[in-house]
Amino acid sequence: MTMMTPKEIETLIQSAMPNADVQVLDPMNDGVHLSAVIVSRDFEGQNRINRHRMVYKALGDAFSGPIHALQMSTLTPDEHKAKQS
Amino acid sequence: MNPELKAEFDKLVQNNDVVLFMKGNADFPMCGFSARVAQILNHMGTKYVDINVLENDAIREGVKEYSNWPTIPQLYVKGEFIGGCDIISEMFEAGELQEMLDNLNAA
Numbered sequence: 001m002t003m004m005t006p007k008e009i010e011t012l013i014q015s016a017m018p019n020a021d022v023q024v025l026d027p028m029n030d031g032v033h034l035s036a037v038i039v040s041r042d043f044e045g046q047n048r049i050n051r052h053r054m055v056y057k058a059l060g061d062a063f064s065g066p067i068h069a070l071q072m073s074t075l076t077p078d079e080h081k082a083k084q085s
Numbered sequence: 086m087n088p089e090l091k092a093e094f095d096k097l098v099q100n101n102d103v104v105l106f107m108k109g110n111a112d113f114p115m116c117g118f119s120a121r122v123a124q125i126l127n128h129m130g131t132k133y134v135d136i137n138v139l140e141n142d143a144i145r146e147g148v149k150e151y152s153n154w155p156t157i158p159q160l161y162v163k164g165e166f167i168g169g170c171d172i173i174s175e176m177f178e179a180g181e182l183q184e185m186l187d188n189l190n191a192a
Contacts, residue, residue, distance in 0.1 A: 033117075048172045049167075049168055049172065052154075052168070052172065059155075061155075063155040063156055064155070069117075069118065071171055072171050
């Protein structure tokens with residue numbers, strides 16, 4: 001099974017969540033253990049579980065094969081700003 | 086999902102305060118994400134039931150459907166789905182997990 005590249009995952013999330021700013025990284029440089037930061041105002045008022053479910057929904061059934069491990073941070077624009085300052 | 090399997094999950098998460106569905110077991114986790122959650126619970130001295138999904142395909146696939154969550158590990162507290170590795174790590178770092186488990190012991 002071919003693994004999805006970070007770029008492909010970014011595009012997939014982005015297309016289902018047009019309001020989101022999506023960045024997928026490959027911090028271990030192994031193409032397998034990926035890490036995503038998703039910033040969207042759609043997360044406002046949603047708890048962590050719902051936010052993750054929104055991203056999972058965007059990814060469809062990719063977890064049953066082409067994505068092995070994806071660590072996720074789901075932030076609202078305000079939370080993202082606070083993290084950076 | 087199959088109602089018998091659903092009833093089994095219901096029983097499991099309701100009869101035990103803390104249940105961790107994981108790859109491997111608490112002593113020998115078989116995946117980095119499962120290992121991290123087990124490590125957090127061990128660190129906090131939490132008593133929990135570890136369910137190794139690798140030993141049973143019906144549970145491995147069933148728990149994803151039961152929780153409406155496509156990945157393992159999955160943590161349940163008092164019958165409620167709390168989240169996977171990222172959420173548990175965030176809650177631990179924010180002190181929220183400790184609070185939740187303290188309330189459990191007080192109840």
